[in-house]
Amino acid sequence: MSSNEILASIKEPGQLHRLSFLQMEKLAGELRTVLVDTVSRTGGHLASNLGVVELTIALLHCLSLDEDKIVWDVGHQCYSYKLLTGRRGRFSTLRQEGGLSGFPKRAESRYDHFIAGHASTSLAAAYGLKRAMTLRREPGAVAAVVGDGSFTGGMIYEGLNNIGKSGENLIVILNDNEMAISRNEGALAKYLSVIRSKPAYFKIKKNTEHLLLGMPVVGKPLRDLAWGSKMALKKVIYSTTFFEELGFAYLGPVDGHDLKSLCDVITQAKAMNCPCLIHVRTQKGKGYHFSEKNPGMFHGVSKFDAASGRPLSASGENFSEVFGKELLRCAEKDEKICAITAAMEHGTGLQHFARKFKASGRYYDVGIAEEFAATLSASLAAGGMLPVFAVYSTFLQRCCDQLIHDIAIEPQHLVIGIDRAGIVGDDGETHQGIFDAAMLSMVPNLTLFAPANYHELRQMLRTALYEVKGPAALRYPRGAEPASLAGWQGDGGAYDMVGGPENRMLVVTYGRTFAAALEASRQQDDISVLKLNRLLPLPVEAVRAASAFESILFVEEGIRSGGIGMQFLSALEETGYRGTAKLHAIDGFVPQSTVPSALHRLGLDSEGILNCLSRFGGEMSNFRKR
Numbered sequence: 001m002s003s004n005e006i007l008a009s010i011k012e013p014g015q016l017h018r019l020s021f022l023q024m025e026k027l028a029g030e031l032r033t034v035l036v037d038t039v040s041r042t043g044g045h046l047a048s049n050l051g052v053v054e055l056t057i058a059l060l061h062c063l064s065l066d067e068d069k070i071v072w073d074v075g076h077q078c079y080s081y082k083l084l085t086g087r088r089g090r091f092s093t094l095r096q097e098g099g100l101s102g103f104p105k106r107a108e109s110r111y112d113h114f115i116a117g118h119a120s121t122s123l124a125a126a127y128g129l130k131r132a133m134t135l136r137r138e139p140g141a142v143a144a145v146v147g148d149g150s151f152t153g154g155m156i157y158e159g160l161n162n163i164g165k166s167g168e169n170l171i172v173i174l175n176d177n178e179m180a181i182s183r184n185e186g187a188l189a190k191y192l193s194v195i196r197s198k199p200a201y202f203k204i205k206k207n208t209e210h211l212l213l214g215m216p217v218v219g220k221p222l223r224d225l226a227w228g229s230k231m232a233l234k235k236v237i238y239s240t241t242f243f244e245e246l247g248f249a250y251l252g253p254v255d256g257h258d259l260k261s262l263c264d265v266i267t268q269a270k271a272m273n274c275p276c277l278i279h280v281r282t283q284k285g286k287g288y289h290f291s292e293k294n295p296g297m298f299h300g301v302s303k304f305d306a307a308s309g310r311p312l313s314a315s316g317e318n319f320s321e322v323f324g325k326e327l328l329r330c331a332e333k334d335e336k337i338c339a340i341t342a343a344m345e346h347g348t349g350l351q352h353f354a355r356k357f358k359a360s361g362r363y364y365d366v367g368i369a370e371e372f373a374a375t376l377s378a379s380l381a382a383g384g385m386l387p388v389f390a391v392y393s394t395f396l397q398r399c400c401d402q403l404i405h406d407i408a409i410e411p412q413h414l415v416i417g418i419d420r421a422g423i424v425g426d427d428g429e430t431h432q433g434i435f436d437a438a439m440l441s442m443v444p445n446l447t448l449f450a451p452a453n454y455h456e457l458r459q460m461l462r463t464a465l466y467e468v469k470g471p472a473a474l475r476y477p478r479g480a481e482p483a484s485l486a487g488w489q490g491d492g493g494a495y496d497m498v499g500g501p502e503n504r505m506l507v508v509t510y511g512r513t514f515a516a517a518l519e520a521s522r523q524q525d526d527i528s529v530l531k532l533n534r535l536l537p538l539p540v541e542a543v544r545a546a547s548a549f550e551s552i553l554f555v556e557e558g559i560r561s562g563g564i565g566m567q568f569l570s571a572l573e574e575t576g577y578r579g580t581a582k583l584h585a586i587d588g589f590v591p592q593s594t595v596p597s598a599l600h601r602l603g604l605d606s607e608g609i610l611n612c613l614s615r616f617g618g619e620m621s622n623f624r625k626r
């Protein structure tokens, strides 16, 4: 048999119904080979996908995608699903511009039923899909695959609360690998470890169910009777699980790499025709030596050498590392400083802080619970601590009400480190950090800084900690500082100006785009650049300085509507400015690509800025100097 014979033969997911267990075992091996080979070349989420190979095969073997639906929580683990639902031919384009998304997308396939990328949405998604099927009298079950990390997100409990009473044929598959990106924290992780240790209960239940399900006619009423007495029995012999108390049939724990057990339990769950929770135990990174040894490192990987497991590009200093190390330096001198993350310890550079201060209770990994993290930060501040919440821009979107209600109305002094601000690249629409500045501009009493390099990040963090009253935030991009800005030092005020009003054109910008604006001003005379250091509250002195120029182009690597640029131009108008002012910003969702390619496509690199200015220049001719 050729190396990929079975996978190559799968043209439609329905073909998996006819595979023998031996063939499915072989298919699992083929999938793992493709996953490691492809992700080593494209980058992506390897460990999570290696952990659900058998689960994906079993789901497609037991469910019929002509009527049943599967949704994936976060969706970063859906690569095998994509390979088995008609997208093998495009799989080498994974996460590339114009290629397959790294997450489920309805536009990509009829088998992708709901968008994913942000955690803990799958139960709401599954419930809505199932209710629509019921109301439209469409047959079929809906299954939601949820990782134990995603299970720490609040929306999951909102989902359990609504589904448990619904009686719907909805199967929640809890994929328990004891990991989020790092090791899973919290009481839920502890609870799962307890119920993982009770396989006996599951065996008794399975045998009883099989016996009754096999009985004609009397089977169901007898089964309901037995089920009722079993519930009583369980309360006597076994403590029921939290899930059963909420109205789910609990099936598990099941070995998530044992195809026969998986097929048994999925078939049983579908036949029970009620809310079920299947608890599967898997190994994150299974089947590839290096990811088994270090699943955290292989959660999200850039290109790597498959033979050695080593990354192909050395990851040097970056904004997250600089942030984490500067925060640690401050915290060593100030015991009021606490750090909070929502399951993104390494992504936000907090691992240094955690190593030093976890034991002393000044470090919190609250799980995938950004809303909770925001309000916890506010209450720590209310209690006299100096909390710093580090969070990706895109995930901060979860905290809009907490920012307004818990943090700003009675302003709490805390700091939010907004990482991945701006275009992030391969994760695409669900992860671009382009909305935070617009969202925060609604929040009164909040100060927002935009460092353009490591020096400013350190400086602005200290300013946020010790010179700002009320909530302060600083936003910085994924990756390293622009080489052209290494060591740049402005005057540390609310804005910096490069060039004076003797130039006709002024480009106003902030953050990473300052490098592109400077480059544009080097390529064409007559251009000055104003870099905002403080975005909120908008520095009126910067607006005043800008009004001396004949024409102004505001360039923003962020959404136009409600963004800083819009506010700057309206403040300019209020000064009675009679020049020409334009805003060049982002007008919609930004699909996956490399960051440079996205910035170029959006006209946010130096070439794009010069093109803007030359188009704009045409409107300059009718400008009369005052």
Ligand SMILES: Cc1ncc(C[n+]2csc(CCOP(=O)(O)OP(=O)(O)O)c2C)c(N)n1
Binding pocket: 048, 051, 074, 076, 077, 117, 118, 119, 146, 147, 148, 149, 150, 151, 175, 177, 179, 180, 181, 284, 342, 343, 344, 368, 370, 395, 398
């Ligand atoms: C709201 C939100 N916060 C944070 C993340 C970042 N994130 C992506 S996957 C992941 C861990 C998921 O763990 P789990 O659900 O257990 O899946 P596994 O990778 O273990 O299969 C996190 C924190 C996210 N996608 N969404």
Ligand SMILES: CC(=O)[C@@H](O)[C@H](O)COP(=O)(O)O
Binding pocket: 045, 074, 076, 117, 299, 300, 347, 420, 424, 427, 478
């Ligand atoms: C799936 C998810 O949300 C995270 O894994 C995210 O992709 C991490 O992004 P970074 O690679 O920028 O840390």
Ligand SMILES: [Mg+2]
Binding pocket: 147, 148, 149, 150, 175, 176, 177, 178, 179, 180
């Ligand atoms: Mg997990």
